[in-house]
Amino acid sequence: GPDLFGLLSYAQVWQLLFYALVVFGTGRVLSREIGRDPAGFPEVLASALTLRMLIGVIVASIAALVGWWLAPEGAARQLAVIFSLALVARGIASFAQQVFTASEASHLTLRQEALWRTTEALIGLAVLAVGGGLIGIAGAHLLSWRLQAG
Secondary structure, three states: OHHHHHHHHHHHHHHHHHHHHHHOOHHHHHHHHHHHOHHHHHHHHHHHHHHHHHHHHHHHHHHHHHHHHHOOOOHHHHHHHHHHHHHHHHHHHHHHHHHHHHOOOOHHHHHHHHHHHHHHHHHHHHHHHOOOHHHHHHHHHHHHHHHHHO
């Protein structure tokens, strides 16, 4: 119903609020640095990924703690935490897309998104079919981003 959809939308907005901090502009840095010195690609990639993961863990932890503290008890609180945890995986997945763009293989981004957003929808439908409910849908969201990040 509309109340559950509202809670899901609330959790998505919560995640997107912190997502900009996870991304932290590393995509632009990747493109610029790789364009300047293609031979330095491995070092730039390693540094940027380390930064993205570190920031992702810090931001996701803060988002989960603040979400737990600010959200009303129940499903809203659980959703804020689950969507906060998905931030790390989503940050890594978007990092891969930025690497594809920086290395002039952006067609791989379309393949990744088509595969994983379809997978997320199918997992979500399976969860609903077995009665998983709203928390199950959030779990499907978290799982699909973790799989994509992997």
